[in-house]
Amino acid sequence: MVVADDLFKALADSTRRTILDELAEKSGQTLFEICSRLSMKHQLGISRQAISQHLAVLEAAGLVETRREGRYKFHDLNTAPLRQITERWLVPDPSGPEKSTS
Amino acid sequence: MVVADDLFKALADSTRRTILDELAEKSGQTLFEICSRLSMKHQLGISRQAISQHLAVLEAAGLVETRREGRYKFHDLNTAPLRQITERWLVPDPSGPEKSTS
DNA sequence: TTGATAGGCAAGCGAGCACTTGCCTATCCT
DNA sequence: AGGATAGGCAAGTGCTCGCTTGCCTATCAA
Numbered sequence: 001m002v003v004a005d006d007l008f009k010a011l012a013d014s015t016r017r018t019i020l021d022e023l024a025e026k027s028g029q030t031l032f033e034i035c036s037r038l039s040m041k042h043q044l045g046i047s048r049q050a051i052s053q054h055l056a057v058l059e060a061a062g063l064v065e066t067r068r069e070g071r072y073k074f075h076d077l078n079t080a081p082l083r084q085i086t087e088r089w090l091v092p093d094p095s096g097p098e099k100s101t102s
Numbered sequence: 103m104v105v106a107d108d109l110f111k112a113l114a115d116s117t118r119r120t121i122l123d124e125l126a127e128k129s130g131q132t133l134f135e136i137c138s139r140l141s142m143k144h145q146l147g148i149s150r151q152a153i154s155q156h157l158a159v160l161e162a163a164g165l166v167e168t169r170r171e172g173r174y175k176f177h178d179l180n181t182a183p184l185r186q187i188t189e190r191w192l193v194p195d196p197s198g199p200e201k202s203t204s
Numbered sequence: 205t206t207g208a209t210a211g212g213c214a215a216g217c218g219a220g221c222a223c224t225t226g227c228c229t230a231t232c233c234t
Numbered sequence: 235a236g237g238a239t240a241g242g243c244a245a246g247t248g249c250t251c252g253c254t255t256g257c258c259t260a261t262c263a264a
Contacts (some may be wrong), residue, residue, distance in 0.1 A: 005116055006163045011187075012114035013252075014107055023233065024191055050253050052211075069211045071261040079191045085113075086188055089126050115222080152223050153237065154241075173231040173240050 004088075007081050010061035016054045020063060023077035030072050031055065056078055106190075112163035118156045120144055121164060125179035132174050167178065173204050 010016055015038075022037050023029060029037070035051050038044040055075060058064040062081045067074050112118055124139050125131060131139070137153050140146040150165075157177060159165040164183040169176050 004119070006173070008110075008113045009251095011110045015126070015252085017106070017110070017190075020191055028234095032209085046252095047254065048211085051253085053252075073211070077191070082188060082192060086184060089122055090117075090184060111221095117222085134239085148222095149224065150241085151225085151243095155222080175241070 004084065006057075006061045007063070007084070010057050010063055013054070015044065015046065015050075016058055018044070018060065019051070019054055019079060023064065024079075025074060027076050028074045030074060034075065087101075106186065108159075108163045109186070112159050112165055115156065115159075117146065117148065117152075118160055120146070121153070121156055121160065122179060123193070125166065125177060126181075129178050130176040132176060136177065 018038065019034060022034060022041075031048065031052055034055070035046075035048050038046060038051065055064060055066075059066060062077055065076045065078050067076070120140065121136060122189045124136060126135075126144075127182065133154055136157070137150050139146075140148060140153065158168060161168060165180055167180050168177070
């Protein structure tokens with residue numbers, strides 16, 4: 001499991017959350033596709049390298065998975081890590097005390 | 103509704119997440135009670151003021167609610183804001199396109 | 205092979221954040 | 235009143251983080 005710190009740090013940035021929105025709407029986008037969408041739809045004047053770094057953070061958090069095909073690298077959303085957020089506080093386990101995962 | 107940015111920024115710090123853990127275990131704690139618990143149970147060598155600032159951030163995010171009684175200020179956990187996290191990505195709305203809330 | 209496209213690596217900079225330090229206010233008890 | 239307890243305000247500091255800049259590698263098309 002990805003450590004909680006990576007997950008929450010990844011979600012802490014609004015640009016990264018917008019990237020997740022874009023991947024939720026259309027899965028399997030390349031870096032350049034995400035770049036153009038962010039600048040067109042969201043008026044984000046941001047460089048390609050910045051977005052590439054954001055994607056690396058999201059991938060480290062397990063929120064984005066990638067697959068290579070030739071010179072293209074496709075990015076897919078993975079919302080599974082989000083479940084540990086709700087499980088940590090929304091469902092207090094009565095059987096045992098909490099284990100701090102951070 | 104608390105803006106998404108405040109919520110995610112509040113969750114981005116591991117000390118704040120530990121505070122939420124403590125409040126989930128025992129609701130209605132005072133600042134000093136949280137202080138002693140963090141130092142005893144979690145070996146966090148951290149000042150009272152630091153924790154006070156953390157609580158302010160959590161309160162701004164809507165994750166903690168407070169009530170005054172004399173010279174005591176009690177802190178209660180509110181997990182309601184966490185729902186917008188799962189609702190944002192786990193439940194893609196097929197009827198309309200996404201609205202960026204960040 | 206040459207150029208164009210898609211992406212990666214690394215150093216540097218500026219803003220934001222966590223934390224400390226010092227002092228202040230409010231409430232309660234004797 | 236006076237001390238003790240519970241908490242608040244604000245300035246300063248060091249580190250993290252987002253972003254840029256510059257250059258490099260890999261794949262594909264002509």
